[in-house]
Amino acid sequence: MATPRFAWGIDIGNRALKAxxxxxxxxxxxxxxxxxxxxxxxxxNAGDNREALVQxxxxxxxxxxxxxxxVVSVGVSGQASFARFIKLPPVEDKKIPEIVRFxxxxxxxxxxxxxxxxxxxxxSPDSPDVEVGIFAMRKELVNxxxxxxxxxxxxxxxxxxxxxxVYNGLYQDNRFTGTTMVIDMGAENTDLIIADNDTIWMRSIxxxxxxxxxxxxxxxxxxxxxxxxxxxxxxxxxxxxxxxxAMRPIFADLVAEIQRSMGxxxxxxxxxxxxxxxxxxxxxRLPGLQxxxxxxxxxxxxxxxxxxxxxxxxxxxxxxxxxxxxxSAAAYGLAVQGMGEGKISSSxxxxxIRREKMWKEKTKxxxxxxxxxxxxxxxxxxxxxxxxxxxxxxxxxxxxxxxINSKATGFDTTWDQIAASGxxxxxxxxxxxxxxxxxxxxxxxxxxxxxxxxxxxxxxxxALDAGNKDLLMKTPRDKRGVVLIDAIYSKFYGxxxxxxxxxxxxxxxxxxxxxxxxxxxxxxxxxxxGGSPDSLNPGGPTPPPDPNAPxxxxxxxxxxxxxxxxxxxxxxxxxxxxxxxxxVALIYKQLVETxxxxxxxxxxxPRMEYGVAKAMMVKANQIGDDPQRLQQLKAQxxxxxxxxxxxxxxxxxxxxxxxxxxxxxxxxxxxxxxxYGVPQMQPAGADTVVPNPADAFxxxxxxxxxxxxxxxxxxxxxxxxxxxxxTPAPGAAPAAPTGPQASAAPIIRLQ
Numbered sequence: 077m078a079t080p081r082f083a084w085g086i087d088i089g090n091r092a093l094k095a096x097x098x099x100x101x102x103x104x105x106x107x108x109x110x111x112x113x114x115x116x117x118x119x120x121n122a123g124d125n126r127e128a129l130v131q132x133x134x135x136x137x138x139x140x141x142x143x144x145x146x147v148v149s150v151g152v153s154g155q156a157s158f159a160r161f162i163k164l165p166p167v168e169d170k171k172i173p174e175i176v177r178f179x180x181x182x183x184x185x186x187x188x189x190x191x192x193x194x195x196x197x198x199x200s201p202d203s204p205d206v207e208v209g210i211f212a213m214r215k216e217l218v219n220x221x222x223x224x225x226x227x228x229x230x231x232x233x234x235x236x237x238x239x240x241x242v243y244n245g246l247y248q249d250n251r252f253t254g255t256t257m258v259i260d261m262g263a264e265n266t267d268l269i270i271a272d273n274d275t276i277w278m279r280s281i282x283x284x285x286x287x288x289x290x291x292x293x294x295x296x297x298x299x300x301x302x303x304x305x306x307x308x309x310x311x312x313x314x315x316x317x318x319x320x321x322a323m324r325p326i327f328a329d330l331v332a333e334i335q336r337s338m339g340x341x342x343x344x345x346x347x348x349x350x351x352x353x354x355x356x357x358x359x360x361r362l363p364g365l366q367x368x369x370x371x372x373x374x375x376x377x378x379x380x381x382x383x384x385x386x387x388x389x390x391x392x393x394x395x396x397x398x399x400x401x402x403x404s405a406a407a408y409g410l411a412v413q414g415m416g417e418g419k420i421s422s423s424x425x426x427x428x429i430r431r432e433k434m435w436k437e438k439t440k441x442x443x444x445x446x447x448x449x450x451x452x453x454x455x456x457x458x459x460x461x462x463x464x465x466x467x468x469x470x471x472x473x474x475x476x477x478x479x480i481n482s483k484a485t486g487f488d489t490t491w492d493q494i495a496a497s498g499x500x501x502x503x504x505x506x507x508x509x510x511x512x513x514x515x516x517x518x519x520x521x522x523x524x525x526x527x528x529x530x531x532x533x534x535x536x537x538x539a540l541d542a543g544n545k546d547l548l549m550k551t552p553r554d555k556r557g558v559v560l561i562d563a564i565y566s567k568f569y570g571x572x573x574x575x576x577x578x579x580x581x582x583x584x585x586x587x588x589x590x591x592x593x594x595x596x597x598x599x600x601x602x603x604x605x606g607g608s609p610d611s612l613n614p615g616g617p618t619p620p621p622d623p624n625a626p627x628x629x630x631x632x633x634x635x636x637x638x639x640x641x642x643x644x645x646x647x648x649x650x651x652x653x654x655x656x657x658x659x660v661a662l663i664y665k666q667l668v669e670t671x672x673x674x675x676x677x678x679x680x681x682p683r684m685e686y687g688v689a690k691a692m693m694v695k696a697n698q699i700g701d702d703p704q705r706l707q708q709l710k711a712q713x714x715x716x717x718x719x720x721x722x723x724x725x726x727x728x729x730x731x732x733x734x735x736x737x738x739x740x741x742x743x744x745x746x747x748x749x750x751x752y753g754v755p756q757m758q759p760a761g762a763d764t765v766v767p768n769p770a771d772a773f774x775x776x777x778x779x780x781x782x783x784x785x786x787x788x789x790x791x792x793x794x795x796x797x798x799x800x801x802x803t804p805a806p807g808a809a810p811a812a813p814t815g816p817q818a819s820a821a822p823i824i825r826l827q
Contacts, residue, residue, distance in 0.1 A: 085410025245409030
């Protein structure tokens with residue numbers, strides 16, 4: 077494509093059409109024109125009127141600005157498109173397109189025939205690694221979007237994702253120094269772009285300016301336009317405090333999503349640390365938003381106040397452009413790519429339109445070629461005769477080549493038919509099978525965990541089952557072998573391998589995250605973003621290893637490989653209590669070292685959805701040696717006493733009322749069986765019990781002192797989809813069954 081004289085970048089957002097025109101100015105670019113046309117209604121609330129609003133904005137734009145002789149680049153929402161970034165294996169450059177196509181088939185969740193897709197290579201001069209960005213959008217969405225422009229005969233040459241357009245604009249202006257995160261907050265969603273040298277990572281968050289407006293709409297019971305006006309004027313409103321209080325949950329959700337994305341990026345790019353943040357989008361006009369992000373992200377957040385390219389020469393136009401600069405970054409980046417200056421040159425322009433434009437550009441050269449042909453005919457006649465003779469001499473070789481080529485073409489066609497056949501049926505089968513995947517995971521895992529808990533001797537189990545305190549106390553407390561489960565906590569990790577290889581494995585303990593004991597899981601629905609070890613330590617670097625800390629168990633014998641790339645799973649914290657004198661050996665040897673580590677696919681259970689990849693005892697202490705635990709038991713006891721005192725007071729009040737009623741009904745004062753057949757109540761204080769502070773540390777069932785009981789914290793990693801066990805060699809003896817042996821469920825105590 078020839079270098080254009082000028083280019084328009086057009087971004088049709090939810091609230092307005094933004095357009096930037098760039099022209100050449102010496103060796104650089106200059107903003108020659110700018111347009112912002114607000115819709116009468118935000119598109120997300122327009123319903124069936126959306127198409128008419130877009131057409132109206134484009135008609136107004138065409139009426140005000142000539143476009144003949146230039147090119148047009150248009151942007152599509154990052155949320156409506158698809159992007160994946162993957163590293164390629166080291167191959168020759170000529171094989172890269174073939175490998176990228178193979179990766180596109182694997183990564184894009186639609187058949188390639190149903191999408192418009194392109195890719196971009198990212199290379200660093202000082203690194204052999206090649207990263208590729210694969211971008212796609214469904215054809216029906218692209219065609220519907222591009223139709224709005226082709227109806228006005230706009231010369232659309234580029235269709236680009238808005239996040240990539242923003243990257244192009246900021247890269248053109250040399251805004252990326254070190255690892256930089258861009259937060260482009262629109263009306264419906266927020267695009268996160270993290271750029272590091274010549275690589276890029278991005279994600280779209282479904283939180284935007286409309287979420288703030290909708291919150292005010294509900295809080296103050298206003299129509300959407302009034303709530304939008306209230307948001308825009310929040311800083312000067314006399315109800316500013318109430319307005320910001322209503323929007324606080326959206327602020328918090330936005331920060332949480334950004335931190336979650338930063339944690340995932342850090343887990344994938346371990347050598348990269350974000351140095352600064354650039355804030356874009358009209359929503360950042362909201363007072364305090366930029367400062368709030370800076371305080372919570374602990375990073376410098378700067379706005380976009382100027383461009384590297386020269387601004388409009390017209391002072392009035394320059395003022396309007398600068399006022400709307402943050403909202404126009406995508407339009408500017410689109411125009412940069414239209415001028416042939418974009419770092420990213422990929423485009424989602426439909427293939428049919430692209431080919432049509434190529435033929436139009438080549439048509440003008442056909443006439444010139446025909447003229448040259450006529451001029452050169454005389455010279456070519458003699459040369460033709462000689463070449464025709466030589467050509468006929470090679471007839472046999474050509475026939476042999478044609479036969480081989482025909483055979484190869486047939487094989488290629490047959491393979492394409494085989495590869496394409498049954499695609500819909502295979503996808504439907506996969507969809508149906510996925511409905512049952514992981515449905516019983518937690519049920520099976522908890523059952524295995526219950527079976528892994530060491531069991532008490534038969535006489536103790538009999539006493540517990542019967543609830544017989546006297547029979548239970550015939551066995552000394554420190555010989556009963558009873559293990560009480562106090563709490564189970566879990567957290568999902570999309571990258572479990574980074575946790576398994578961390579020498580400070582014990583730092584992933586979940587310590588009572590809900591504020592109370594019990595069973596708690598944190599199942600992350602976005603497996604691609606997952607949890608990150610770095611997100612557990614946002615305040616600074618990983619602490620140095622403690623040489624005296626408990627060590628994780630080594631992998632089990634037999635060469636079993638646990639963990640590895642693309643490993644997902646849970647980190648589970650188990651808190652339990654055991655009164656035995658040898659409780660430490662019991663818990664470590666039987667529970668941690670044997671039973672937990674044997675929860676893994678075996679010959680008897682080859683298709684397990686999970687397996688324990690790593691386990692360790694993080695903490696073991698007697699209750700009496702833990703002042704914090706003693707204080708907790710004392711607080712629980714005091715709470716119970718206060719509840720009893722309140723109940724006693726209520727009973728005394730009810731008794732007084734009943735006594736008054738009985739006295740009124742029996743003025744003679746003669747003893748009676750009871751009012752209306754109800755027996756008379758006993759005098760107040762007849763069953764009063766004087767509290768004993770030492771009872772706070774006694775077992776509620778037996779009344780025994782618990783301060784010599786042991787408390788344990790066990791940490792173990794549960795890997796999802798572990799590899800099946802190796803197939804035994806022919807004639808080999810069957811492997812011994814692994815996993816905890818079946819037994820009665822242990823006592824589970826939820827605080």
